[in-house]
Amino acid sequence: MTEPKRLLIVDDDPDFVAGIKAILDTAEYETAVAYNPKDGFAALKARRYDLLLLDIMMGRGAEGVMMARKIRKDPALRDLPVLIITGIREQIAFLFPGQAVHPHFVPLDELLEKPVEPELLLEKVGALLQAAEARRQKA
Amino acid sequence: MMDTARILVIDDEEIVLDSCVEILRGDTYQVATAGDGQRGLELMREFRPDLVVVDLKMPGISGFEVLERVRTADPTVVTIVITGYATVSSAVEAMKRGAYDFLPKPFTPDEFRLIIRRAVEKRSLVLETIALRRERELLREHFAAIVSHELTAPLAAVQQNLFALERELAPAATEDQRSRLVRIKTRVAVLLQLIDTWRRGVSIDIDAIKSQCAAVSLRVPIEKAVESVLVHATRKAVEVVTAVPDPAPLVWGDQGTLAEALVNVIGNAVKYSRVGGRVDVTAEPLDGEVRIAVADAGVGIAPEDLPLIFDAFYTAQPGAAGERGSGLGLAVSRRIVEAHGGSITVRSTPGKGSTFVITLPALRDDGPGGPRHGAEPLAASAKEGRR
Numbered sequence: 001m002t003e004p005k006r007l008l009i010v011d012d013d014p015d016f017v018a019g020i021k022a023i024l025d026t027a028e029y030e031t032a033v034a035y036n037p038k039d040g041f042a043a044l045k046a047r048r049y050d051l052l053l054l055d056i057m058m059g060r061g062a063e064g065v066m067m068a069r070k071i072r073k074d075p076a077l078r079d080l081p082v083l084i085i086t087g088i089r090e091q092i093a094f095l096f097p098g099q100a101v102h103p104h105f106v107p108l109d110e111l112l113e114k115p116v117e118p119e120l121l122l123e124k125v126g127a128l129l130q131a132a133e134a135r136r137q138k139a
Numbered sequence: 140m141m142d143t144a145r146i147l148v149i150d151d152e153e154i155v156l157d158s159c160v161e162i163l164r165g166d167t168y169q170v171a172t173a174g175d176g177q178r179g180l181e182l183m184r185e186f187r188p189d190l191v192v193v194d195l196k197m198p199g200i201s202g203f204e205v206l207e208r209v210r211t212a213d214p215t216v217v218t219i220v221i222t223g224y225a226t227v228s229s230a231v232e233a234m235k236r237g238a239y240d241f242l243p244k245p246f247t248p249d250e251f252r253l254i255i256r257r258a259v260e261k262r263s264l265v266l267e268t269i270a271l272r273r274e275r276e277l278l279r280e281h282f283a284a285i286v287s288h289e290l291t292a293p294l295a296a297v298q299q300n301l302f303a304l305e306r307e308l309a310p311a312a313t314e315d316q317r318s319r320l321v322r323i324k325t326r327v328a329v330l331l332q333l334i335d336t337w338r339r340g341v342s343i344d345i346d347a348i349k350s351q352c353a354a355v356s357l358r359v360p361i362e363k364a365v366e367s368v369l370v371h372a373t374r375k376a377v378e379v380v381t382a383v384p385d386p387a388p389l390v391w392g393d394q395g396t397l398a399e400a401l402v403n404v405i406g407n408a409v410k411y412s413r414v415g416g417r418v419d420v421t422a423e424p425l426d427g428e429v430r431i432a433v434a435d436a437g438v439g440i441a442p443e444d445l446p447l448i449f450d451a452f453y454t455a456q457p458g459a460a461g462e463r464g465s466g467l468g469l470a471v472s473r474r475i476v477e478a479h480g481g482s483i484t485v486r487s488t489p490g491k492g493s494t495f496v497i498t499l500p501a502l503r504d505d506g507p508g509g510p511r512h513g514a515e516p517l518a519a520s521a522k523e524g525r526r
Contacts (some may be wrong), residue, residue, distance in 0.1 A: 013292060019299030026306060057288060087291045114291075115298035115331075118306055120370075 004030045005129055006048070010040030010067065011055035011085070016114065020053065020085070023118045024125070037067040044077055051129055056086035068105035079135065081108035081128040085116060108132055144259040145169045147188035149179035149205060150221060151197040155244070159192065162248040163255065176200025180208055183216075189262045190255065192242070194221045195229055203233065210237050215269060217262045219254060221246075287338035291331060298327045336467045345478045351393040352479075354502055357422050357429060358387035360394055364401035365420065368409050377412045379405065381420045388422060388429040389502040392479045400475040401431070403468035404483075404495045408435035411493070429501045436492040445487060449473045472497075 007029050011017050017033050024031045032049070034040035037058060044052065052071070056064035064086070071077045082105060108131055110124050146168050148159045156172040163170050171186045173179035176199050183191070191209050195202035202220060209216055220233040220241045230241035239261055240254055278285075305320050312320070365379050372379050390397075401420075408418040412435045419434045440448060449469050469483075476483045480500050487493035 013296050015296035016292075016299050019296060019301075019303045022300075022303035023306060057292075087288065087295055114295035115302060118302050 004028055005050040007031045007051045007053060007125070008040065008043055008049045009033045009053045010035075010037060010058075010064070011053070012036055012058040013055070016055075020116070020121070023121055027122050027125075029125070037063045041067060041070060044071070044080070049080065050132065051125060052080055052082045053125075054082055054084050056084060065105075068109075072106050078106055079108070079132070080106065081132045082106050082110075083124055083128055084109060084111045085114055086111070087114040108135065143167050143169050144190060144262065145171070145186060145188045146190045146192065146255065147171050147173065147179065147182055147186055148192045149173045149176060149197070149202075150192075150194040151175055152194070155194070155221070158248075159251065162251050166252075168255070168259075176202070176205040179205055180212075183209060183212055188216060190217050190219065190258050192219045192221060192255075194223060195233060196223045203236065206233060206236055206238060215262075215265050217258045217265065219258055283338045287334050290334050294327055294331050294334070298324065298331065301327065336471070345474070348393045348396050348475065348478045351395070352391055353394075354389050355392045355394045355397065356387045356389055357397075357431065358383050360398035360401055361387075361420060361422060361431070363394075363398040364405050367398075367402050368406045371406065372409045372418070375409065375412065376415045377409050378417045379409065379420065380417060383422045384424075388424045390429055390479070390499045391502045392499065396475045397479070400472040400483075400497070401433075403472040404433045404497065407468060408433050408437070408493070408495070411435060411437040411439075413437055424501055427501050427503070429499045431497040431499070432494055433497075434492065434494040439489040439491055440485070440487040440493055441489055445485065448485065449483065 007024060009017055009020060009024075009031060011020075011033075012035050014035060017035070021031050021033065032043060034043050040052075040054075043049075054064050054068060056062055058064050064084070068082065068084070071080065071082065084105070108128060110128055112120065112124060144167075146163065148156055148170065149172075150156050150159075151174055153174065156174070160170050160172060171182050171188065173182050176193075176197055179191070179193065180200070182188070191205075193202045193205050193209075206218055206220065209218055214237075218238045220230060220238045221244055222230045222233075222241055223244045230238075230243070233241060239258055242251065242254055301320065301324050305317075305324070308320070309317070361381060361383055365381055368379065405418065405420060412418060416436055420431070421434075422429060422431045424430075449472075473483050476497050476499070481498050483495065483497050485493055485495045
């Protein structure tokens, strides 16, 4: 068997994280959690992850957007696929006027609304990991 | 209370300036003085006073004019006039023009201190009122977003754990336990949907729509709307087929709210479609208008319900899969469409399906003057909307 994929969840709601993590754990992913963007960014710098699951509304506002911008600026991280999981679709569109419903933060990202059905979650996670793999092989 | 009130005294008599500074020494005020109106107005900008005390009778710019210009520069600054020749009439005139109080020369230190203290209190109240008003505005603007986030976040966490628990417990759960889990999930989902619709309903602001209007190709809001109902449609195996001519018709409108209006109508079509059904979304230009038709072959609407479906909080009989609406969606759509100077109508045959038609004024492609054609009906409809 290949090594399990390592995922990082960054979300400030521990109960929501528990619900997501439980689903990912049943699919044999190795998941780590950070409950704020600062710890999340530190975790990303500390070791390699295959995918980031990122909440948008954290702390005092859209701190997830700031974290996504930091990731985009970081050459070591910008190829990390990001699954944005948020409760506020319209407000994101508002933050990025002129863009379609789904704003692209990094080359590989997807957007899901909370709550996420398990099948949809696993499907998106799988698809993003595969897309990242394909990009790596091309490069 | 303010920490340190800044007081500007404008008087051509140096002795008055000196005594004012002297009287207020030791209090927690910052005092600046000016010997004429010109210098006073300069200091108004540099010193940013809370209070301006001005002599009415000065050479150069008159006290009245200084008063006027202070008011224009910052109407929240509290002004006091000094009336040299002890005429009540000029003091009254100054107060009519917005001065807070007057001080007849000669005045005692106590009189001066008292008037200054009252004026500083007045200034504090003015500032406090402004701050509170701003806070209230901010709250009103963001109320819907704040409330819906506060309500949605915990519900989303509950639902996420129900999803997870259902998977974890599935192998061991009895039929009854499984069905109860499904029912709780449904209840939470309905609640989440209700909050979302409510938020969208209250955040429809006709003035905001008008200010955001631009030339919009209908392809964009239609595609956005279809994208957002796709998950639901796929689950019900309902096919959503769009037919938009190329190039797509242009309208003068707000892309976001137009998509919103369409989401409600197309979402409804999916909701009341039978499993495996089909929803057709077509757009076509017609006599200076654009018609968007959303047709389903679903359960249809009873004739007696037809006149009511665009009213807020009216909900139809449960849909094919027992689905119910919040009763806000179509009311929101109508408000948005009418804010764009358009209309929304419906034809329906019970058991056969319904067709909703949204008609919007087309944007005529005649150069920079184009948008004006669209903007006019918009203004007319806003009036209608308030009836």
